[in-house]
Amino acid sequence: xxxxxxxxxxxxxxxxxxxxxxxxxxxxxxxxxxxxxxxxxxxxxxxxxxxxxxxxxxxxxxxxxxxxxxxxxxxxxxxxxxxxxxxxxxxxxxxxxxxxxxxxxxxxxxxxxxxxxxxxxxxxxxxxxxxxxxxxxxxxxxxxxxxxxxxxxxxxxxxxxxxxxxxxxxxxxxxxxxxxxxxxxxxxxxxxxxxxxxxxxxxxxxxxxxxxxxxxxxxxxxxxxxxxxxxxxxxxxxxxxxxxxxxxxxxxxxxxxxx
Amino acid sequence: xxxxxxxxxxxxxxxxxxxxxxxxxxxxxxxxxxxxxxxxxxxxxxxxxxxxxxxxxxxxxxxxxxxxxxxxxxxxxxxxxxxxxxxxxxxxxxxxxxxxxxxxxxxxxxxxxxxxxxxxxxxxxxxxxxxxxxxxxxxxxxxxxxxxxxxxxxxxxxxxxxxxxxxxxxxxxxxxxxxxxxxxxxxxxxxxxxxxxxxxxxxxxxxxxxxxxxxxxxxxxxxxxxxxxxxxxxxxxxxxxxxxxxxxxxxxxxxx
Numbered sequence: 001x002x003x004x005x006x007x008x009x010x011x012x013x014x015x016x017x018x019x020x021x022x023x024x025x026x027x028x029x030x031x032x033x034x035x036x037x038x039x040x041x042x043x044x045x046x047x048x049x050x051x052x053x054x055x056x057x058x059x060x061x062x063x064x065x066x067x068x069x070x071x072x073x074x075x076x077x078x079x080x081x082x083x084x085x086x087x088x089x090x091x092x093x094x095x096x097x098x099x100x101x102x103x104x105x106x107x108x109x110x111x112x113x114x115x116x117x118x119x120x121x122x123x124x125x126x127x128x129x130x131x132x133x134x135x136x137x138x139x140x141x142x143x144x145x146x147x148x149x150x151x152x153x154x155x156x157x158x159x160x161x162x163x164x165x166x167x168x169x170x171x172x173x174x175x176x177x178x179x180x181x182x183x184x185x186x187x188x189x190x191x192x193x194x195x196x197x198x199x200x201x202x203x204x205x206x207x208x209x210x211x212x213x214x215x216x217x218x219x220x221x222x223x224x225x226x227x228x229x230x231x232x233x234x235x236x237x238x239x240x241x242x243x244x245x246x247x248x249x250x251x252x253x254x255x256x257x258x259x
Numbered sequence: 260x261x262x263x264x265x266x267x268x269x270x271x272x273x274x275x276x277x278x279x280x281x282x283x284x285x286x287x288x289x290x291x292x293x294x295x296x297x298x299x300x301x302x303x304x305x306x307x308x309x310x311x312x313x314x315x316x317x318x319x320x321x322x323x324x325x326x327x328x329x330x331x332x333x334x335x336x337x338x339x340x341x342x343x344x345x346x347x348x349x350x351x352x353x354x355x356x357x358x359x360x361x362x363x364x365x366x367x368x369x370x371x372x373x374x375x376x377x378x379x380x381x382x383x384x385x386x387x388x389x390x391x392x393x394x395x396x397x398x399x400x401x402x403x404x405x406x407x408x409x410x411x412x413x414x415x416x417x418x419x420x421x422x423x424x425x426x427x428x429x430x431x432x433x434x435x436x437x438x439x440x441x442x443x444x445x446x447x448x449x450x451x452x453x454x455x456x457x458x459x460x461x462x463x464x465x466x467x468x469x470x471x472x473x474x475x476x477x478x479x480x481x482x483x484x485x486x487x488x489x490x491x492x493x494x495x496x497x498x499x500x501x502x503x504x505x506x507x508x509x510x511x512x513x514x515x
Contacts, residue, residue, distance in 0.1 A: 157343035160310045160335060161357045161405055171356070175347045252347040252385045 040221040048226045062230060064206040068124055068196040069238075072131020073189055080136040081181060084143025094144070105137045110198045117203045127199035127207070131192040138191070139184045146180030147173060179250060186242045193235055262321075263288045263441040264309060264409055269318035271304050277466035278304050281318070284460055284469060286409075289439045293452035295503060296462030296470075297510035302445045303340075305467075306411045309443070310337045323408050336407030340414040342394050344386045350397050351382040357405035372400040375434060392423040399431065403438070410442045417447060428455065429483045436480045449503060453477075453495050454486045461502055464510035473499055 022042045028034040029041045036044070052058035087094040113130055120126035150173050158168050200209025208227050215223030264286040271279040278301035286292045294302050307313040309320045322335055336357075344353050354369045373379055376396035386394055395416065402410060416424045416431075432455055435442065446452050452459045456475050463470040475495060477486055486492055 153339060153341050153343050154345065156312050157337065157339060158356070158360070160312065160337040160411075161360045163360045167360060171359070172345065175345070178347075252387070254387055 036221075037219070038221060040225050044222045045225045045229065048222050049229065052226060058230070061206055061208050061211050062234070064124065065193070065196050065200065065208040066234070068127040068199070068207065069131060069189075069192045072128045072195060073135055073192040075128070076132035076135025076192065077139050077185060077188060079132070080139025080184070081143045083136070084140045085147065087140070087144050088147035101137070101140070105141060109134045109137075110195065113195075113199050113202050117199070122203040122205065127196045127204070130199045131195040134191045134195050135188040138188050139181065142180045142184030143177060146177035149180070150176045179253065182242075182246045182250065186239070186246070189238050189242055190235060193231070193238070197231065261288050262286065263290070263323055264443055265321045266305065266309065267319050267321075269305065269308065269320060270316050271301060271308060271313070272316045279462075280466035280468055282462070282467065282469055283318075284472070286441055286443050288441055290458065291435065291442045291444065291456045292458045292460060293444045293446055293456040294460045294462060295446060295449055295452050295499070296467060297464050297503075297507040298447070299510060300462045300465055300506070301467040302462055303413050306337070306413050306443065306445055310335055310411055334408040336402045336405045336410050338398055338402050338410065338412045338415045340417050342386070342391075342398070342418075344394055344397055344401070346386050349383050349385055350378060350389070350400075353386070353397055354400050354404045356401060360405075369400075369404060372403055375403075376400045376430070390423075391419055392427060395419060395427055396430075399427075399434070403434070408441060410440050410444075412442060412444045414446055415444075416451070424451075425483060431455075432481060432483060449496060449500055450487060453492055453499070454481065454483050459495075459499060461499060461506070464506045470506065471499075471502055 025034075025039070026042045029036050029039070049058075087097070110130070112133055113126075116126045116129045116133075120129055154172050154176070155168055158172050163171075196207065197209035197212070200207035201213045204210040204213075208231060212224060212227045215221075215227065262285040266282055266284050269279055269282045270277070278299075282301075282305065284292075294305070296302050304313065308315050309322065345356065348356065350373065351369060354372055355364055358364050358369070370379075370382075373382060376399050378393060378396055378400070381389065381393065386397070389397065398415070416427055419427060428451060435455075444452070444455065449459075453475055459473045459475060461470045461473070462468065473495060477489060477491055
């Protein structure tokens with residue numbers, strides 16, 4: 001296949017897909033082949049989105065979800081990275097904890113939501129905890145594996161220059177872990193958002209997940225689609241942010257592989 | 260002449276495999292000594308012991324008269340066969356690395372070294388943006404930036420294509436003849452060993468022992484291509500190769 005050349009061409013192609021989907025969707029409803037009750041209609045969704053954006057409700061709920069996601073992501077990531085380095089440093093701790101960490105890691109952690117809601121209430125803290133519980137383990141494992149995968153030849157080369165262990169850690173081990181940590185961060189960002197929304201759907205008074213649950217409870221398909229669109233935009237936005245940061249920090253690798 | 264590197268009765272075993280057995284050799288100050296031998300005879304292992312990356316099973320090594328572990332590490336510069344440039348550091352930062360270890364960044368010296376290896380203009384390039392030959396040159400500059408008393412080199416040019424290798428050997432020889440550092444050089448390439456060295460040490464098939472030592476009595480300064488056409492070079496090559504070949508064949512008969 002030919003690679004579509006210019007940036008402009010790419011965006012025209014993409015916008016074309018959007019217009020096509022909207023037209024088919026709207027058209028199917030208008031001619032009566034699809035029911036508005038089940039699938040709503042693009043123009044209705046757009047109108048709802050506009051109204052919600054003009055009132056403060058959408059921004060308020062979005063703010064709650066973003067707060068939970070960001071705090072869950074930051075705390076979970078920091079704790080996970082530190083724990084990953086600690087486990088790599090103290091082999092004995094790793095040997096002792098490995099099966100338990102793997103057990104919790106393998107557990108679908110959204111299943112912890114009911115427990116966290118019991119412990120931390122239906123407010124923001126329980127969603128942050130849920131996000132942390134997911135992000136922490138991803139970063140822990142990625143960081144640990146990153147340290148294990150440090151090129152031993154690089155370490156030896158720097159050692160033969162007479163470098164003390166601290167220098168080796170700072171100049172060799174840390175930078176070589178960065179790609180691993182970043183791939184963990186990229187996955188974590190999306191999962192922190194998922195955790196917040198799932199938590200809100202289960203029990204909350206605010207947040208996009210709460211809006212989603214409420215819309216579903218009242219058979220408000222248009223409301224559901226509106227929230228989904230907002231969530232998709234949020235997810236794409238954060239993903240782009242991470243990719244940009246990664247490109248910047250990892251420019252020595254050339255084209256970063258995005259999964 | 261004072262011995263800069265001395266290896267005394269060195270033995271190294273990995274489990275049941277005896278890599279080196281009772282190896283003794285000395286490298287004098289300012290001398291260029293090559294070690295040749297069949298694959299798996301423990302040549303690289305010996306360098307690792309001298310660089311204190313591995314403990315010996317028996318015997319000892321001394322660098323500049325200092326025995327044991329940890330001491331005088333900065334005096335030994337080690338160039339590995341594998342590319343050991345930091346991939347996240349530019350040419351300049353890689354050359355700065357040994358200076359950073361020593362706590363003194365000398366930008367003029369770094370610039371001069373980069374110039375010496377012909378990489379002016381590539382200071383800001385990352386290793387992946389450089390060719391294999393250029394990366395070797397950066398490693399050479401980094402090695403010299405460390406300003407070690409002794410250079411340990413483990414097949415430093417082995418991974419290069421034949422043409423590039425010849426050019427880098429020539430450049431390296433020129434740089435070395437100016438600085439006259441003590442060099443212990445491990446190679447598979449007998450021509451390279453003879454062309455560069457003052458002495459060639461032949462290690463036997465496993466367990467590695469010193470089988471013979473040859474003095475390369477070719478005048479310096481040398482040029483690699485010219486030296487290789489010299490009758491004395493050819494005589495030496497035939498003499499050493501006859502002996503080395505036996506070891507290579509012997510090592511092939513043994514299980515790895």
